[in-house]
Amino acid sequence: MEKIVLVGGSGYFGQAIIRHLKDQYHFVVLTRRPIASKHPNVETIVWNPTNLEESWVSAFEGAKAIINLAGESVNGRPTAAHRARVLRSRVETTQAIGEALKHVKVLPELWINASAIALYPYTQTQDWDEDTNLRNHDFMGTVCQRWERAFAEAKPARVRGITMRISLILGEEGGVLPRLNALTKLGLGGKQGSGEQYISWIHEIDACRAVEFFLVHPETEGAYNLCSPEPLPNAIFMQQLRKRHGMWLGLPTPAIAMRIGGWLIGTDADLVLNSQRVVSKRLPQAGFHYCYPSFG
Numbered sequence: 001m002e003k004i005v006l007v008g009g010s011g012y013f014g015q016a017i018i019r020h021l022k023d024q025y026h027f028v029v030l031t032r033r034p035i036a037s038k039h040p041n042v043e044t045i046v047w048n049p050t051n052l053e054e055s056w057v058s059a060f061e062g063a064k065a066i067i068n069l070a071g072e073s074v075n076g077r078p079t080a081a082h083r084a085r086v087l088r089s090r091v092e093t094t095q096a097i098g099e100a101l102k103h104v105k106v107l108p109e110l111w112i113n114a115s116a117i118a119l120y121p122y123t124q125t126q127d128w129d130e131d132t133n134l135r136n137h138d139f140m141g142t143v144c145q146r147w148e149r150a151f152a153e154a155k156p157a158r159v160r161g162i163t164m165r166i167s168l169i170l171g172e173e174g175g176v177l178p179r180l181n182a183l184t185k186l187g188l189g190g191k192q193g194s195g196e197q198y199i200s201w202i203h204e205i206d207a208c209r210a211v212e213f214f215l216v217h218p219e220t221e222g223a224y225n226l227c228s229p230e231p232l233p234n235a236i237f238m239q240q241l242r243k244r245h246g247m248w249l250g251l252p253t254p255a256i257a258m259r260i261g262g263w264l265i266g267t268d269a270d271l272v273l274n275s276q277r278v279v280s281k282r283l284p285q286a287g288f289h290y291c292y293p294s295f296g
Contacts, residue, residue: 001026001041003063004215005108007097008070009044010035012174013166013207017067018042019173020208025215028059030070049096057100065110065215068097074140077266083139090147098154112162112214113151117200117225117278119144119165124196127231129281130165130223148223162214163223167278170295171204184241190252195235197275200227203292213288225280229293234272240296 002025006014009029018027022041029035030047037044047056049070060066072089076082094113101107118140120128128134135141148163155161170177183189202210207226214220232240242250253261255273262269 003028005030005059005063005066007031007066007068007093009067011069011073012171013169014067014069016169016171016173016204017208017211020205021212021215025064028063030056030059049093052096052099052103057103060097060100060104060108062106063108065112066097066108067112067211068094069114071114075267075271077263078139078268078270087143087146090143091150094147094150094154098150098156101154101156101159107156107159109218110160110162110215111151111155112164112211113147113155115144115148115151115163115165115223116140117165117167117227117276118274119148120276120278122197122275123277124198124233124275125277127277127279129279130225131281160218160221162220164210165223165225165278166207167200167202167225167227167276169204169207169226170201173204175204180238180241181245184238184245184247184250187247187249188251188253189238189242189245189247190250191235191238192253192258193234193255193273195233195238195252197234197273198231198277199234199237200231200276200278201237201295202226202228203290206290206292209291210283210288213283213286217286220286222282224282224286225278226283227278227280228290228295229279229284230295231277231279232295237295243296 004025005028007030010031022039027042029044035044045056070093072085121134121136169175210226258269
């Protein structure tokens with residue numbers, strides 16, 4: 001059975017990928033904290049990307065692919081210390097993988113490295129796709145640019161590389177959707193801020209299927225947006241959630257209330273208030289078909 005090294009596999013997306021593919025591949029999960037798995041095709045190695053150690057460097061030997069999702073959660077109070085951890089965790093982990101591969105005799109066929117659609121400028125008026133050369137120069141845009149630059153510099157020339165620019169992943173097992181469902185059921189599922197800002201999203205199953213698509217299609221290479229074809233304004237998105245739960249009432253949350261509340265509970269309201277209208281041009285062109293192209 002072919003081996004996949006999943007770096008940062010203890011998070012929501014990493015666990016979803018394992019559930020989706022664990023019967024097809026043997027997963028070696030590199031993580032800072034152990035995760036329990038009773039499945040025979042999943043093993044965990046605790047690693048520290050600041051120290052090259054044989055215990056984890058050897059995991060890359062002869063792997064079919066590396067999938068790197070590691071990074072400090074962006075969902076935190078936007079202090080200077082938190083932002084430094086967000087940037088450092090992404091860049092240093094990518095660099096550490098590149099250093100480890102210098103000690104590997106049989107290189108992996110493929111290295112899939114995460115990024116995010118925050119790379120693109122915020123807009124409400126047009127869709128951005130992979131051909132868009134404009135870049136966002138706020139904090140998260142800068143993080144994505146430095147993250148992708150680190151990947152380009154660390155990846156060996158003989159290894160096929162995929163950059164996944166990930167949008168909001170929606171699934172019932174984790175991420176943001178369960179929290180939004182809970183708010184909606186409490187009557188708090190109204191628009192957030194103006195409601196005009198766009199949400200780019202992808203269903204968990206389609207996100208995992210995209211990873212599988214990259215694994216089995218050797219012609220795929222470069223950057224791909226992991227987004228559905230239909231980004232939605234926040235107000236419509238929340239309306240669809242209310243409809244899903246049979247809720248006619250949905251109290252709106254003004255932007256100022258979101259910023260104050262976000263600071264109090266330790267989260268960044270801009271993650272919801274910024275308008276991200278991004279789609280994928282390259283995935284459909286490569287032959288990928290969405291199971292969930294529409295929300296609702």
